[in-house]
Amino acid sequence: MRKIENMKTTVNTKKSNIKNKYNLSADFYNSRYRNIQYEKYARMLNGMKLNGVILDLGSGTGMLSEFLDKEIICVDFSINMLKKSENKYRILGDAEKLPFKNNVFDIVLSFTLIQNLPDFSRRNANIYYGKHFQCFPNISGKAPGFSVKSPESSGKLRSFPEIKVFKEVRRILKSNSLFILTILRKKYDGNVKKELEKDFFILKEVDCGEDIGFICRVKRHK
Numbered sequence: 001m002r003k004i005e006n007m008k009t010t011v012n013t014k015k016s017n018i019k020n021k022y023n024l025s026a027d028f029y030n031s032r033y034r035n036i037q038y039e040k041y042a043r044m045l046n047g048m049k050l051n052g053v054i055l056d057l058g059s060g061t062g063m064l065s066e067f068l069d070k071e072i073i074c075v076d077f078s079i080n081m082l083k084k085s086e087n088k089y090r091i092l093g094d095a096e097k098l099p100f101k102n103n104v105f106d107i108v109l110s111f112t113l114i115q116n117l118p119d120f121s122r123r124n125a126n127i128y129y130g131k132h133f134q135c136f137p138n139i140s141g142k143a144p145g146f147s148v149k150s151p152e153s154s155g156k157l158r159s160f161p162e163i164k165v166f167k168e169v170r171r172i173l174k175s176n177s178l179f180i181l182t183i184l185r186k187k188y189d190g191n192v193k194k195e196l197e198k199d200f201f202i203l204k205e206v207d208c209g210e211d212i213g214f215i216c217r218v219k220r221h222k
């Protein structure tokens with residue numbers, strides 16, 4: 001059994017490991033993944049008309065823009081992946097801290113990004129050490145997620161913190177607009193859907209083969 005000390009990985013370290021991984025795979029990403037990603041785009045979007053200001057979040061090499069044959073705004077935190085894109089609008093940025101004002105996009109598309117985010121892997125890791133939180137596997141074994149013990153909660157179990165990227169996407173979307181996302185199925189955990197439903201109405205769940213997809217409408221801004 002791995003020692004608990006080995007689980008002490010900071011969020012920033014996880015992010016830079018993921019970034020390095022994509023920086024290193026940029027040269028062969030398209031040839032290895034084009035068919036797989038194109039199939040997801042086709043199943044997910046299925047001829048939908050996409051109009052307005054569109055963001056591709058975690059755009060990678062820009063294959064979605066190529067598939068749609070449309071100029072969309074691409075954000076990714078891997079410089080090498082972005083460099084492979086021929087898109088006009090490419091922004092180096094973190095999905096959890098987007099460099100945009102509120103209410104600017106009509107549609108946010110995000111294919112196979114979410115499972116890379118530290119918030120997401122914390123959910124699946126079952127143990128996480130943060131500055132203020134100590135988390136333990138849910139001892140009932142019934143829930144797929146886990147609970148949190150914090151100094152402030154004096155030992156009471158609390159639910160796990162939200163997934164930041166959903167709040168960010170909600171912030172930058174105009175009212176009533178769409179968030180279309182897929183998540184790698186093998187990393188998918190039902191709690192993600194619950195988190196998504198806090199900020200979005202799920203209009204449709206789509207089987208995208210390797211991924212599970214959701215078409216969502218943003219809940220009204222308060």
Ligand SMILES: C[S@@+](CC[C@H](N)C(=O)[O-])C[C@H]1O[C@@H](n2cnc3c(N)ncnc32)[C@H](O)[C@@H]1O
Nearest residue numbers: 022058059060076077078081094095111112116
């Ligand atoms: C599996 S690839 C998918 C790329 C693209 N969406 C596609 O359909 O081919 C995941 C992408 O998410 C990016 N990514 C991962 N974490 C990110 C983050 N925190 N902020 C921005 N981009 C991130 C990676 O650099 C990588 O390009």
